[in-house]
Amino acid sequence: MKVLFLNGPNLNLLGTREPGVYGKTTLADIEVMVKEQASASGVEVEFLQSNSEGELVSFIHGARGKANCIVFNAGAYTHTSIALRDAISGTGIPTIEIHLSNIHAREEFRHKSMIAAVCVGQIAGFGVSSYLLGLQAAINVNGK
Ligand code: DQA
Numbered sequence: 001m002k003v004l005f006l007n008g009p010n011l012n013l014l015g016t017r018e019p020g021v022y023g024k025t026t027l028a029d030i031e032v033m034v035k036e037q038a039s040a041s042g043v044e045v046e047f048l049q050s051n052s053e054g055e056l057v058s059f060i061h062g063a064r065g066k067a068n069c070i071v072f073n074a075g076a077y078t079h080t081s082i083a084l085r086d087a088i089s090g091t092g093i094p095t096i097e098i099h100l101s102n103i104h105a106r107e108e109f110r111h112k113s114m115i116a117a118v119c120v121g122q123i124a125g126f127g128v129s130s131y132l133l134g135l136q137a138a139i140n141v142n143g144k
Contacts, residue, residue, distance in 0.1 A: 001042075003138045004067035005034060005131070006059055007049035008075030014100075022100050025128050034131050041139060053077055053084065060087040068142045070095040071134035078103070078113050089118040094141050098134040099124040 007027060010017060015026035031047040038045040046067070050056050056077065063070060070088075072095050077084055088095045095118070102125030103110040116122050120141055123133045 001069075001139070001142050002044040002046065002067045003038065003135060004059070004063045004070045005031070005045060005047045005134070006056060006070055006072045006074075007047070008056055008073060008077050009051040011073060011075055012049050012051070023127050030128055030131050033128065034135055037132055038135055041135075043135070043139060045135070053081055057083050057087045060084070060091055060093065063093055064091050067093060069093065069138035071098055071131070071138055072096065072115070072119070073098050073100070073130075074115060078115060079110055081114055085115045085118050088115060094138075095119045096134050096137045096141070097122040097124075098130045100127050100130055101125060 011027055014022055015024055027049060035045050048059050050059065056074070060070065070093050074081065074084055078097070097113060097115055097119040103113070104124065113122065121137065123130045123137065126133060
């Protein structure tokens with residue numbers, strides 16, 4: 001089983017970006033934690049990040065036939081991107097939406113997710129643990 005962890009805009013800045021909101025852990029640190037937990041479960045994980053909406057669409061297309069599941073922190077594109085929503089529904093790859101912060105407890109513009117309706121479910125507000133919970137959800141979804 002393979003899980004693709006897809007990370008959207010500004011998540012490359014984790015560690016220094018608004019640490020009061022997103023914590024001090026870098027994306028590279030998160031990748032190590034997720035891969036440790038994944039290998040204990042016999043699951044292969046790939047991490048990708050892009051600040052570009054089109055590249056994220058291409059990453060989703062490229063996961064066809066390769067990844068069983070996508071765990072997706074789409075960053076700010078969560079709230080705006082019909083293109084990402086269509087890529088998820090168009091490929092049919094089961095996708096789990098994740099966020100470090102609780103988007104529903106923040107500014108109103110973050111309450112709406114364009115991708116939520118085409119995702120299996122949403123995990124938000126658990127900091128770095130949102131990634132680990134996302135991995136667990138992907139394993140459950142895939143029945144492994
Ligand atoms: C985020 C929440 C988004 O609203 C924000 O634009 C991000 C990060 C999160 O992980 O909490 O970039 O997806």
